[in-house]
Amino acid sequence: MLDLYIDAMSFHQRVLRSLGNGPVRRNLFGPVDREQLQLDYHRSLRKDLEDASRRWGFDFLTDTPLEGGDFQWEGVLGTKVPQLYRCDMPREDVLGYSGKENVSHALDQSQERTPEKCSRSLKRKQTNITDFYQAKRRVVATPRKSGQ
């Protein structure tokens, strides 16, 4: 026991060994139902997209604002936004092949996140740490503006 505690590696190994057993490469819960997995996957993506549409009052598939949303949407030329936000592929691909999804879906989500962050930082505006964050953010933003 003394050895166990004094030598960090042996303690670590011991605890690890106590948890694990057999080869690391193993199937834990039997075969996966591939068809069901695909169905669940598509359903889940569709639901994420619907939630985002509802939340932002914007149809991300057709790129059009929805009626009665909380936001007023304005079109901006693609060339005026940073590369990250440019999306040259057709929107129908959002629910298609996964290689492309990464980009378009990421776009939807990153748009979603920004306002949330703003409201949060506003709430904590009085604390020291927020002041620190805000100062930092300004520093990051400045060179980008001057560079453009």
Place this chain on the structure above:
Amino acid sequence: MELLCLEMDTIIRARPDPNLVCDDRVLQSLLTIEERFLPQGSYFKCVQKDIQPFMRRMVATWMLEVCEEQKCEEEVFPLAMNYLDRFLAVVPTKKRNLQLLGAVCMFLASKLKETRPLTAEKLCIYTDNSIRPQELLEWELVVLGKLKWNLAAVTPNDFIEHIVRKLPLPKDKLALIRKHVQTFIALCATDYTFAMYPPSMIATGSVGAAICGLQFNSEDKSLWGDNLTDLLAKITNTEVDVLKECQEQIERVLVSSLRECRQQQQQQQQDLAGPRSKVVEEQDQSSTPTDVRDINLTEHRLAPVGGRRAAGPSRWVVPQRRRLHQRVRQ
């Protein structure tokens, strides 16, 4: 050219940044935001129907083993478990998809924390090819959506330096203590009991358990028993009683885990000795341990801190998990 090749083979790790570690504002900020990354409620009661706590432990153990074998950064495993818990807290999940979820969570955590992340192919091999890289990539997107892309979660590991720095510890023992704390944190992540605990509390409890376990012959009385707990509680603004309970729980998990290991070793010895009936095996589990010295000293050492020997939730997980393993092995 040769130099370039050598560099390619070395994993470059960033050293802790003293500007971050020595600034109290960072600690305060971590304490402020940590709650945001906790799973929403205990999901085995409300959300999950097909999976049970012992299955979480199975997948967690497997994830820890993969991270160990792949020599991942220490925080990859706890971070992956944070993703897993947050996902399970909102999405009812089938047992047969649990390992896929575990692999996805490791995939994401590794990408966030490592310079050379785990590849999808490698992770699929670790599931014994029960999932395909394509499925892993697809479900990565699903998990990201459910986590609202909030991946930079606070983990107990984020607190280690902040806590250790404030304790009067011998310099030559710091590396040892850190490693012990990391081991305790990993152990906690495998146990569902700790899933809803704030990371700062797990970190503080783990530091306490590590220092108590190491039992320095320290002159400094602030490292003794209750003094240490008081000091630790102050650092992370935790209530003393809650912290004490957390530390006791960590120690209980360690003891039960080591005890289980001993039983498994016995089992294996019995299996080697020849086929025997289940009844005999179960009786044998209560017989003299193979390595008496280890367990006795553990319990002896942990007793003064642990005090109560209440049957924590981790206890009843043990026999169930054992039975399942046996089934899987057959």
